Amino acid sequence: MEQINDIQVVPCTSSNYLKPFRVHYSQNGTKKSWDFMRTHDSVSVLIFNTTSHCFVLVKQFRPAVYMCEWERTKPKAPDSSEQVAEEKEGAAVGGGETPPGSVGMTYELCAGLVDKADLSLEEIARQEVLEECGYDVPVAKLRRITSYRSGVGVTGAKQTMFYAEVSDENCVGEGGGEPQEGELIEVVKVPLHEAMTFAYDESIPKTMGVIFSFIWFHNNMSPKYKISTNV
């Protein structure tokens, strides 16, 4: 169980990660403006281990998800004027009960940002599979599933999803991400026969990518792997 405490929220006047911009534009002659943030495109990878017949996911503590749940436990969502938190060391914001760290843990596909201009999407996907999950997969074995827009309102970035079939022989490390970059990633296996139940179990916090890719597998790989559970 993840131990999360000493939570303090402060307004963020300057962030290296979140930089809002405003675009003024004219749409069919009507002047408009929109606030947005720049971000990198990304890749995500559905990994299936053919030795153990398991999907390989990553599980990590997501502060944004935790804060969202923390907000839910409060009697009423505060407006922004209430957001200047008490700066007392160790005090939970607002003095309320803090929910367990588990509410901020999410199951996700192995994924990463496209932030290296000299690498192809496949090469970036390969690096993420190695760093986060410990499998060394040749680029040629990555199958492109599709691409779509993630976050159309704020970032507008594109995500490309791949499928990677691995075996225990491809496992060359423990994965877990880059601790020096603050990543604390747990590699989790979901057995194939439990996948569809997992996908639709709303008590398990996860991204839509997990659900979509499990169903994609179910539709496209089931003749090959004989999936018994049908949702």
Added chain:
Amino acid sequence: MEQINDIQVVPCTSSNYLKPFRVHYSQNGTKKSWDFMRTHDSVSVLIFNTTSHCFVLVKQFRPAVYMCEWERTKPKAPDSSEQVAEEKEGAAVGGGETPPGSVGMTYELCAGLVDKADLSLEEIARQEVLEECGYDVPVAKLRRITSYRSGVGVTGAKQTMFYAEVSDENCVGEGGGEPQEGELIEVVKVPLHEAMTFAYDESIPKTMGVIFSFIWFHNNMSPKYKISTNV
């Protein structure tokens, strides 16, 4: 074709829509911090018209998507120090060619924010279907598909997806959103027999919600509606 011009990007020091916060916390004894933004949870609705056997989607200009594509057309992505745009009226930022407005148009499920505390998710979904697409659907006819986290990195919000079966008789208006809120939404129909091709056509900008929900329908409703195309 959407006419987009007079684009100017300026840094956004204070936004009513994007408010970054920073949370300091301790995870298993290690001090960490994370920049995030608060946002509302949301609902999305897959609408299927049983009269015309079409899915009903919304199509709209998404400035964030457009800016993402605009950035892609430039020789090199600028860093933030270059982002202070020329303030010249009517000048495109950086003086480069601006891509056509169509690159910022995305196909999405009818969706909306959960920003009314006194309404259930179903009631909010019902309102969005009416406002954006012009169909009056009884709350009891909304079927919950599932829920998941959208944007685990930045917002952590939860989205709940519904399925709504409508007929031409439920059509009471044109939809199009709330013009006074700046919404310019086009209602688009995708015939059932083209849905799977549409879902996987990467040249059509769309959200993962469209792809996932079309496949969900394919798996769960196909016996009822005899889908011919199988991907």
